[in-house]
Amino acid sequence: MKKVVSRLKGLAQTLKKPNLIKKSNAKNSTKKTSKQTSRRGLSFLAIVIILIFLVEFSFALSIYAFKSTDNITKSVAKAIPYPAVFAASGVSTVNDFWAEKEYIEHFYNSTKQTDYSEEDLVKQILKQEAENVIIKKEAITYKKSVSKEEIEESMAQIYEGNGGEEEVEKALQDLYGLSVDEFKNLVEIQLLRDKINKEVIARVVARHILIRVEEGASEEVVNEAKTRITGYLTEIKNGLSFDEAANKYSEDVGSNQNGGLLESFARGDMVEEFEKVAFSSAIGDISEPFQTSFGWHILKVEEKTGYVEESFDNWIDELMAKNMVIYLFKG
Incomplete structure (x- = not known):
């Protein structure tokens, strides 16, 4: 069971x-x-x-x-972001191109300018966009930037010099079809270009004394001018300050009342002979007399800044070549 x-x-x-x-x-x-x-x-x-x-x-x-x-x-x-311009350092978009073209054409239309080439305008804008891409990349490399405060300061200067904020806003809209914010974007890239030009490109601040010699002057006149400036150099070596000598002797009316002081300059800004002496001299050095197409000079280097021993335009052109810029959009 x-x-x-x-x-x-x-x-x-x-x-x-x-x-x-x-x-x-x-x-x-x-x-x-x-x-x-x-x-x-x-x-x-x-x-x-x-x-x-x-x-x-x-x-x-x-x-x-x-x-x-x-x-x-x-x-x-x-x-x-459809690309208009491609470079190894970045991209500019079709929208960027259209925005720039629109405000330029708006200006031409509002001022009744018709004698411009559409093809040339497109090329100019595309080149500008390529440069902007490269400048932004170089700004990162050299740690340069534009602050909001700098933009607002620049805008304040624009307002002050053009009848006030309302007048500027009206002009921007009427002439360019731009809002203030859109205009600030343009101001920002321009300030960045200026900052790189002033702080990255090698520049010299110098004082100089000029004894003018007209082109085609006789050898006697040329030698007499050289003798005079050599004598001034001797006075400086014997204790006369350079700026006092410039005030007293220099024939450059643009600088003689300021001790011969020139605004900072980069390569390409001055005649070749002047540039060569200025960039090869150390800070504090006083040159021997040298001749340019303007006459005889002596100079004293006061300050040197920057890193790139090129003019701004030449430097940008070299960077454009190195970055293999490709224009994908033809406008």
């Missing part, structure tokens, strides 16, 4: 096993449903990505191939 009961219990346990199998099948079914849902989600995402790509591509084709400038295309270009 015990054996029969034992067998019946075993049979009962065996009969229960199909329920476990059903539960296992339910779990597998749930997993399959989850995988199917995941696959559907991925498929939907792929479709969305493809649609976005197609939309971007269609507008890119419209911009680059057909040069469309309708409002919808411009709105898309504000959201998507």
Whole structure:
């Protein structure tokens, strides 16, 4: 009897096993449903990505191939940074190009100027945009920046010199179609250019004494001028201060009343002979007499600043070549 009961219990346990199998099948079914849902989600995402790509591509084709400038295309270009100029140091966008072209054309139209070349204007703007990309990169390299305070100070000077804030705002809108904030962006990049020109480009501050000699003067006149300036140099070596000598003897009316002091200058700003002496002299040095097309000079170097021994324009041109600038957009 015990054996029969034992067998019946075993049979009962065996009969229960199909329920476990059903539960296992339910779990597998749930997993399959989850995988199917995941696959559907991925498929939907792929479709969305493809649609976005197609939309971007269609507008890119419209911009680059057909040069469309309708409002919808411009709105898309504000959201998507389609490149106009590519350089190793960065990118300038189609929207940047359009913004600059619009305010220049607005100025031409408001001032009734029609004698400009559309092709030349496009080239000029693209070159300007390429330079801006490079300047921003070099500003990072040399740790130069423009603060909000500097921008506001510059704006205050503009307001003061042009009839006040309201007058400037009106002129910006009427002449250029620009808001104040848009104009501030232009002020910022100009201030950055100026700062790099003054602080990165090598510059010299010097005093000089000039004895003028007219071009084509006789040898006798040339030698007489040289004798005079040599005598002034002797006086300086014997104790006369350079600025006093400049006040007393220099024939450069632009600087003689200021001790012969010149504004800082970079390479390319002065005639070649003057530049050569100034940049090869150490701070505090007083040169020997030298001749330029203006006459005979002696100079004293007061200060040297900057790092790049190039004119600003030449330096930018070299950087443009090194950065392999590519114009992707033709306007």
